[in-house]
Amino acid sequence: MVTNLSLRRHIWLLFIIPLLFSCKENPETFAIHSPIYPSGTEAVSFTLRKIDGNVSEVKLFEFVANVNSQGDLSATTPETEIQSWSSPSFPLTFTRSSGYGSNKLVTYRFQVKGNNKTYNHRISFATRPYPVPNQAAPVYVVGNQDKVLNLVFIPDTSMNSRMTLFYNSVRSQIDSTFHQEDWVRRFRSSYNFYINPVTAIARDFDSGLSHVLPSNSSELSFAQGKVILHFHDIRDQAGGGYFSAEYYVRGTMLHESGHSLYRLADEYDSNSASHWEEPEFPNNWDNQSDAEAAAPGYNKTTADVRKMGTQDWYRICNNQCPMRSSGTPINNYDEPCKTRILHTLLKRASN
Ligand SMILES: [Zn+2]
Incomplete structure (x- = not known):
């Protein structure tokens, strides 16, 4: 159990360390493969894109294992270098033209050298169909399931005839949302992504109905996030551990x-918004003086404290924070939300 005091110390260190070492030259790169969940015969492309910094050399490695219906791995190949780049220009892509075959778990590793340091992106994905009945297929797995956050993408029934669009949107959500937002992307090794083999039905919030959960929902308790991706525009809602999104x-x-x-609680002004105050590192406060007292800890002042709606609920995050604004474009989380995200990731990592 991490005490509040030691947690605060850890958080302080995590804020300070990037300040000391975040010279521009340190590269920041992101790896993705496409298709995100390939069939055994599809060619697979591996892409590394760069946000910032100097990269002098990149190497790409892979190894492949068989998966049986119990999920056990066998006949794992030795890790092999399949491509290298010196003085690379970004984004760089390598396409493996022959498919990996059926019932495979593929692991690839981009080794990146730059600014006198070497680091790796190591990612595993299954080929489609995943042979383990009723289990979500790993499509972008980077860490121990018990130590990181796990998110399962579930196709809404409106995606039944649009599964290529569904797979492409899962890839895009990983690459353009979770690996894009300025804070979450720093923890790229803390999020695993899966695709569910059976559909669900996302219901419009205004219909008063709850989402229809997938028939294998009892197998998804390992995941902290379960999202039903749908085609038609509806008013999204969360419930029963599931949420919906276009x-x-x-x-x-x-x-x-x-x-x-x-x-994280809602930060927008509405009677239907969900406000609550978490006991540790909240992003909502149920009285103004507590919010004002918390503000300096987030490099904010009392002028940053805003009342949300007509009830006694207060926030410190700015107007652009995703917990206040949603929709198509992406904005960065503000400080109270960032601190709660970090707190959550530390608790998972210390499991
Ligand atoms: Zn909300």
Whole structure:
């Protein structure tokens, strides 16, 4: 159990360390493969894009294992270098033209050298169909399931005839939302992504109906986030551990996953908004003086404290924070939300 005091110390260190070492030259890169959940015969492309910094060399490695219906791995190949780049220009892509075959779990690793440091992106994905009945297929797995946050993408029935669009949107959500938002992307090794083999039905909030959960919902308890991606525009809602989102929205993805992954509360003014105050590192306060007292800890002043709606609920985050604004574009989380995200990731990592 991490005490509040030691947690505060850890958080302080995590804020200070990037300040000391975040010279521009340190590269920041992101890896993705496409298709995100390939069939055994599809060619697979591996892409590394760069946000910032100097990169002098990149190498790409892979190894492949068989997966049986119990999920056990066998006949794992030795890790092999399949491509290298010196003085690379970004984004760089390598396409493996022959498919990996059926019942495979593929692991690839981009080794990146730059600014006298070397680091790796190591990612595993299954080929489609995943042979383990009723289990979500790993499509972008980077860490121990018990130590990181796990998000399952579930196709709404409106995606039944549009599964290529669904797969492409899962890839896009990983690359353009979770690996894009300025804070979440720093923890790229703290999020695993899966695709569910069966559909669900996302219901419009205004219909008063709850989402229809997938028939394998009892197998998804490992996941902190479960999102039903749908084609038609509806008013999204969360409930029963599930949330819904249009396949293309990024701000809504951050907002709704903010509720389920980190228990962040709503920051917008509405009688239907969900406000509550978490005992540790809240992003809502139920009285003004507590919010004003918390403000300096987030490099804010009492002038940054805003009342939300007509009830006694207060926020410190700015107007652009995803817990206040959702929709298609992506905005960055503000300080109270960032601190709660970090607190959540530390608690998972110390499991
Ligand atoms: Zn909300």
